[in-house]
Amino acid sequence: MADPFKICSEVGLVVHTNYKAESLKSFLNGLKKVSGSSIFYHVHHALLRRHFATSDHMNDFARWVLEALGQSILSERLASVDPMGTRSVREARNQLVSFVSEYVGGGELFFRVAEGKEFHFLELHSLIVPLKTVEPDLESFYHALKKATLGTFFFHMIEAPIRLAKHSNDFSEWLITDLGEDELAAEIAHLNPYMYNLWELKAKVLQCVRKRLKEDWQQ
Amino acid sequence: MKDLDRYVTIIGKPEIDEIKSLGKYLKGRRVHHINSTKSGGGVAEILQRLVPLMESLGIKATWDAIEGNAEFFDVTKMIHNAMHGQEVDFSPEQMEILEQTNRQNEKLLDEPADITIIHDPQPLPLVTFRREKKRPIWLWRCHIDLSEADYRVWGALRHYVEQFDGSLFHLPEYSKGLGIPQYILPPAIDPLSEKNMELTLEEVQTTVDNFGIDPEKPYIIQVSRFDRLKDPVGVIEAFRMVQEWHDVQLVLAGGSASDDPEGVKVLQEVREAADNDPDIHILDLPPTSHIEINALQRGARIIIQKSLREGFGLVVTEAMWKGKPVIGGAVGGIKTQVIHNVTGFLASTIEGTAYRIRQLLANPGLSDRLGHAAKEYIRSNFLLPSYLKNWLLLLLQQEHMGERITFLD
Numbered sequence: 001m002a003d004p005f006k007i008c009s010e011v012g013l014v015v016h017t018n019y020k021a022e023s024l025k026s027f028l029n030g031l032k033k034v035s036g037s038s039i040f041y042h043v044h045h046a047l048l049r050r051h052f053a054t055s056d057h058m059n060d061f062a063r064w065v066l067e068a069l070g071q072s073i074l075s076e077r078l079a080s081v082d083p084m085g086t087r088s089v090r091e092a093r094n095q096l097v098s099f100v101s102e103y104v105g106g107g108e109l110f111f112r113v114a115e116g117k118e119f120h121f122l123e124l125h126s127l128i129v130p131l132k133t134v135e136p137d138l139e140s141f142y143h144a145l146k147k148a149t150l151g152t153f154f155f156h157m158i159e160a161p162i163r164l165a166k167h168s169n170d171f172s173e174w175l176i177t178d179l180g181e182d183e184l185a186a187e188i189a190h191l192n193p194y195m196y197n198l199w200e201l202k203a204k205v206l207q208c209v210r211k212r213l214k215e216d217w218q219q
Numbered sequence: 220m221k222d223l224d225r226y227v228t229i230i231g232k233p234e235i236d237e238i239k240s241l242g243k244y245l246k247g248r249r250v251h252h253i254n255s256t257k258s259g260g261g262v263a264e265i266l267q268r269l270v271p272l273m274e275s276l277g278i279k280a281t282w283d284a285i286e287g288n289a290e291f292f293d294v295t296k297m298i299h300n301a302m303h304g305q306e307v308d309f310s311p312e313q314m315e316i317l318e319q320t321n322r323q324n325e326k327l328l329d330e331p332a333d334i335t336i337i338h339d340p341q342p343l344p345l346v347t348f349r350r351e352k353k354r355p356i357w358l359w360r361c362h363i364d365l366s367e368a369d370y371r372v373w374g375a376l377r378h379y380v381e382q383f384d385g386s387l388f389h390l391p392e393y394s395k396g397l398g399i400p401q402y403i404l405p406p407a408i409d410p411l412s413e414k415n416m417e418l419t420l421e422e423v424q425t426t427v428d429n430f431g432i433d434p435e436k437p438y439i440i441q442v443s444r445f446d447r448l449k450d451p452v453g454v455i456e457a458f459r460m461v462q463e464w465h466d467v468q469l470v471l472a473g474g475s476a477s478d479d480p481e482g483v484k485v486l487q488e489v490r491e492a493a494d495n496d497p498d499i500h501i502l503d504l505p506p507t508s509h510i511e512i513n514a515l516q517r518g519a520r521i522i523i524q525k526s527l528r529e530g531f532g533l534v535v536t537e538a539m540w541k542g543k544p545v546i547g548g549a550v551g552g553i554k555t556q557v558i559h560n561v562t563g564f565l566a567s568t569i570e571g572t573a574y575r576i577r578q579l580l581a582n583p584g585l586s587d588r589l590g591h592a593a594k595e596y597i598r599s600n601f602l603l604p605s606y607l608k609n610w611l612l613l614l615l616q617q618e619h620m621g622e623r624i625t626f627l628d
């Protein structure tokens with residue numbers, strides 16, 4: 001028997017790690033040492049905080065390297081770390097560390113910032129709030145998603161697969177397991193949140209489900 | 220729920236429902252806020268709004284202010300200045316006045332509370348009663364920028380802070396490397412307050428006319444105290460550069476400077492720099508001019524905040540909420556709010572500010588893009604319901620310490 005879908009939302013509390021970087025050297029140390037929750041906050045959660053800026057999905061690290069250190073080449077590489085292209089926070093961290101290590105090389109170019117421009121490593125304490133239980137049918141799912149917050153889309157499509165080490169996003173997993181909607185699930189799984197803002201992502205998911213519903217109605 | 224429902228049209232029902240869902244987990248919790256005054260100042264202003272919203276969710280939220288004599292408030296003013304980086308002569312006798320007044324206010328803690336929230340340094344020593352009063356969770360909300368705090372005064376207060384279960388700062392830059400959790404909780408504006416509520420075009424035009432601003436010519440505005448750290452003279456210099464290219468007006472709207480000798484001096488300098496230019500309007504407004512400021516911001520083409528030093532900069536939040544392109548100094552909380560070329564422009568020099576003004580005046584499409592993104596950024600992050608949500612999270616987090624991801628049932 002099919003299980004209902006539990007719609008949740010992510011709400012995050014930001015905590016200072018007590019670690020800050022004033023040069024590329026201490027930045028590199030920070031990237032290696034801070035918690036995965038800190039990497040998640042600065043790389044992935046930035047998508048939620050700045051979701052409206054479609055073309056400017058720069059993570060916090062890339063932004064600081066550009067704005068405080070003026071290192072555009074390194075910034076560009078750090079910005080290329082696609083939160084959805086890395087399967088785990090650890091993988092994202094490894095990519096970031098390797099980019100900064102290569103850039104710093106064996107040299108002494110540590111690019112120190114002026115006082116007050118340091119990078120503050122923060123971390124995220126997430127609370128996942130259950131909001132609604134949706135009957136296991138596509139129409140109910142569609143109407144529930146229509147009313148869902150962006151925090152819901154962030155949790156089910158970004159946080160759950162990355163932080164809870166799932167194979168796919170929650171929507172696609174449920175669509176396969178409980179509704180047998182493999183094609184629709186694949187279509188949604190194919191959407192990369194890094195390429196859109198969260199409004200657009202929501203609209204695209206809804207569009208996919210609506211299209212599938214229309215097929216049913218036409219039959 | 221009536222209070223919270225007033226924000227449905229602003230942030231949407233799903234967001235409000237999410238906050239209500241969070242609130243259910245805190246129903247019946249006794250949350251006691253304590254600060255140093257019930258009226259006047261930003262802290263009282265935010266508590267006047269936050270406490271009823273918490274109550275509307277079923278939280279037993281209460282708010283008290285400590286009482287003290289003139290001597291006590293002299294000491295707390297000195298502490299306040301020291302926290303902002305001023306060098307002060309803080310003596311053990313003054314510390315004793317602070318501690319003694321707090322002891323006299325101990326009765327405020329007689330009623331039981333699950334979470335006690337102390338705002339700013341004045342009531343800090345109350346934390347020494349935490350065992351005696353059997354109050355389990357204590358949080359310290361610091362509304363002040365501590366990054367430049369006088370190390371002697373901060374040193375004297377720090378041992379109180381470290382007796383709390385957690386501390387809250389507006390910005391990461393304000394944190395102090397404490398041994399207790401330091402939460403980052405930015406402040407917020409109330410979109411329904413006089414400062415921010417929607418106004419009709421007619422109301423805006425009437426205000427603009429009343430201040431003698433030419434309605435046929437665009438104007439740029441900076442709203443700030445007449446204070447050198449807000450660089451009003453620098454704004455005039457930037458405006459002069461713009462005037463060579465555009466027929467435009469400048470409005471400098473500031474709070475009353477009558478009780479501040481330094482402010483009077485700066486206002487004089489500003490008037491001299493303006494040199495009776497009919498296109499420069501210097502408005503010395505009383506502190507109650509909320510609707511007037513609101514209207515002036517809404518009527519402006521561009522809003523500037525060319526601060527050389529700034530706290531969080533709620534005046535920028537207010538400007539961005541009105542969907543205006545903002546040019547801000549790259550300092551303090553302005554950097555958090557203005558994402559360069561996305562939600563506004565950051566500028567550090569007079570020349571840079573002039574260039575960005577010209578760019579925005581010449582390019583209405585760019586202005587619209589930045590103004591729209593600015594408004595949405597504020598809607599998502601810095602409005603009162605988001606602030607309430609962050610508080611609810613923080614209160615809930617106290618029951619799930621040590622967890623980085625908590626699944627609520």
